[in-house]
Amino acid sequence: MSISQEALFKIALNLEDPWYIKLIDFSVEGKQLDVHVDFDSGSKFPCANCGKPVCSVHDTIERTWRHLNFFQFKTYIHCRVPRTECKDCGVKQVKVPWSRKGSGFTLLMDSMIVLMAQHMTVTAIAEMIDEHDTRIWRVLEYYVGDARSNEDFSEVKSVGVDETSRAKGHKYVSVFIDLDKSKVVHVCEGRDASTIESFKNDLEQHKGSSENINNFCCDMSPAFISGINDTFPNASITFDKFHVMKLMNEAIDKVRREEQSHNVLLKKTRYLWLKNPENLTIKQNETFGSLKNLRLKTLKAYSIKLALRDFWNQDHIKTKISNGILEGTNSLIQAAKDSARGFRSTKNFIITIYLRTGKLEFNLPT
Numbered sequence: 001m002s003i004s005q006e007a008l009f010k011i012a013l014n015l016e017d018p019w020y021i022k023l024i025d026f027s028v029e030g031k032q033l034d035v036h037v038d039f040d041s042g043s044k045f046p047c048a049n050c051g052k053p054v055c056s057v058h059d060t061i062e063r064t065w066r067h068l069n070f071f072q073f074k075t076y077i078h079c080r081v082p083r084t085e086c087k088d089c090g091v092k093q094v095k096v097p098w099s100r101k102g103s104g105f106t107l108l109m110d111s112m113i114v115l116m117a118q119h120m121t122v123t124a125i126a127e128m129i130d131e132h133d134t135r136i137w138r139v140l141e142y143y144v145g146d147a148r149s150n151e152d153f154s155e156v157k158s159v160g161v162d163e164t165s166r167a168k169g170h171k172y173v174s175v176f177i178d179l180d181k182s183k184v185v186h187v188c189e190g191r192d193a194s195t196i197e198s199f200k201n202d203l204e205q206h207k208g209s210s211e212n213i214n215n216f217c218c219d220m221s222p223a224f225i226s227g228i229n230d231t232f233p234n235a236s237i238t239f240d241k242f243h244v245m246k247l248m249n250e251a252i253d254k255v256r257r258e259e260q261s262h263n264v265l266l267k268k269t270r271y272l273w274l275k276n277p278e279n280l281t282i283k284q285n286e287t288f289g290s291l292k293n294l295r296l297k298t299l300k301a302y303s304i305k306l307a308l309r310d311f312w313n314q315d316h317i318k319t320k321i322s323n324g325i326l327e328g329t330n331s332l333i334q335a336a337k338d339s340a341r342g343f344r345s346t347k348n349f350i351i352t353i354y355l356r357t358g359k360l361e362f363n364l365p366t
């Protein structure tokens with residue numbers, strides 16, 4: 001049994017009647033494959049606006065879509081797309097089964113772009129498929145938005161927030177994480193109290209409720225703290241261990257610097273106090289031994305830091321929150337930042353964070 005190449009492409013493109021392949025044009029020199037799709041004359045189509053099933057064709061418009069490469073051949077689908085005449089809606093362009101409305105790519109092309117963007121930079125994708133990166137960003141923006149519109153935040157109870165920027169000197173974004181699912185649920189520009197309000201609105205647009213939130217983990221920024229207190233009345237705030245220890249180390253260093261100005265014994269001990277005792281080098285250990293019985297403010301500050309550390313290590317503090325789960329998600333955001341070459345805007349940075357850390361379910365053919 002033989003099958004015509006037109007029929008073969010009809011199956012490959014998943015086309016059903018009244019659509020058929022009229023012509024396939026292989027250009028070996030141009031390294032291009034052009035597939036011309038048409039429809040049986042006299043066909044009726046549903047109205048793209050109201051869905052009324054059998055509308056007559058009013059006229060047609062020539063359109064072209066980029067499809068997956070056929071081996072190394074750039075592949076395009078061409079079609080005269082019918083516009084139907086609907087009694088209620090007037091003249092409307094028919095929805096074709098191989099592409100979403102307004103897109104210059106086929107659905108399978110969209111699918112490949114979204115899949116690749118979870119592992120590759122957009123710049124690399126643009127180079128690979130030989131398309132302008134803004135076209136690729138538009139595809140990603142659409143699918144991230146579409147997947148986010150179906151998100152259900154009704155179970156979100158524990159939230160962490162942290163700030164980051166795509167590069168030094170660029171605008172900050174605040175990233176909100178569902179700590180139970182370890183997924184990013186909201187990203188917005190800024191790092192002030194307004195970001196808390198922005199998160200609350202997003203939560204409520206996705207079946208969540210500010211009253212459900214009983215844990216909020218953040219750094220010690222007064223803007224976040226006051227924002228959370230005002231907006232999430234049932235949330236207790238936990239300071240992220242990582243951030244608290246960072247502040248503690250800064251405080252110790254300040255004490256040491258002051259004391260060092262009138263006590264030469266403390267010269268060159270900066271790194272000793274930033275470490276835990278079990279991590280000291282042999283030399284640092286000797287220095288510590290020679291200092292530990294002196295009455296030094298730096299020693300006192302250091303012992304407060306160790307007490308604070310012990311507090312976190314106690315068995316009854318089992319909340320995932322206090323153990324710096326944000327650090328894990330930070331590494332995901334860092335991965336998104338590492339692929340930052342080619343971000344043209346904060347908007348694209350936000351799209352990438354959702355794409356890579358949002359655990360979104362994309363509505364795409366496979």
Ligand SMILES: [Zn+2]
Nearest residue numbers: 047050086089
């Ligand atoms: Zn209609």
